[in-house]
Amino acid sequence: MVQAYNFLASWQLFPEKCVYESGNVPKSGNYKIESILNGKSLQISMNWITIENEAYYAQFSVVPDGSLQPCEYQEFADTVAAEISDTSKLIHIFFKNNQQVLSVQHRILPNGYLELFYQGKNTNGTEFVNKEVYHKQMSVLPYASSVGSVAIQPTKQGMIKHKALSAMEAQTNMQLEQIKQQIELLAKQAQEIRKRRELSLMIYDAQMNFKPQIGQIYHLYENKDGNYLLSLVAPKEWAGKGPFKQFVATVQLLADHTWVEVA
Incomplete structure (x- = not known):
């Protein structure tokens, strides 16, 4: 067969x-x-x-x-x-x-x-x-x-079986949906942590002439030589004449010493 x-x-x-x-x-x-x-x-x-x-x-x-x-x-x-x-x-x-x-x-x-x-x-x-x-x-x-x-x-036995299985199906589907939502939430959290880690590695490899403070806002730039620079100066404060190639992101230092991008 x-x-x-x-x-x-x-x-x-x-x-x-x-x-x-x-x-x-x-x-x-x-x-x-x-x-x-x-x-x-x-x-x-x-x-x-x-x-x-x-x-x-x-x-x-x-x-x-x-x-x-x-x-x-x-x-x-x-x-x-x-x-x-x-x-x-x-x-x-x-x-x-x-x-x-x-x-x-x-x-x-x-x-x-x-x-x-x-x-x-x-x-x-x-x-x-x-x-x-x-x-x-x-x-x-x-x-x-x-x-x-x-x-x-149709049979009476079939209807009894159908009702019992329908109730069981509703319960298991609800539980599976809850697990699915939990998995999706965990996946989203994992993605956010991964993004923070990648950003943090970039920043800790960047040039900085000061000690960052937890909770403070900073600005990350890419220099013309391809390296990165962490600065206290926002892009608009440079008036378009900053000594860098491009602005990358505005970031904030969190209590766990990871960095997160902020608007």
């Missing part, structure tokens, strides 16, 4: 990237592909939530060797065949009374997303094509879409 490796994951739906010609449009979903029976079969699990907050679930297994196998949802299809043509393409075809009723093509996109194309017929005989796009799921909430696949009725 080496060719199936790229598909083995829990995939979360991108509702805004999907296109539906048939079925109810889900608001969230998950599509999970696992290897079972020592790698001989694939197990497909689908969970999804409708706009009306109804929870749906479907699961079936198939051997991806191209052969016809009994379908676990006889009310939908008698047999199913699956085949992995290469490491980025997996096809499921469902048959009812020896007639193809649905084709599901899985394709791994260059950006790592999973794209599914459902091709089938509605109950009135009209053909439809649904497209779904997934990314690898980072959370544990098993929603899925797959409205063009197997028709499964």
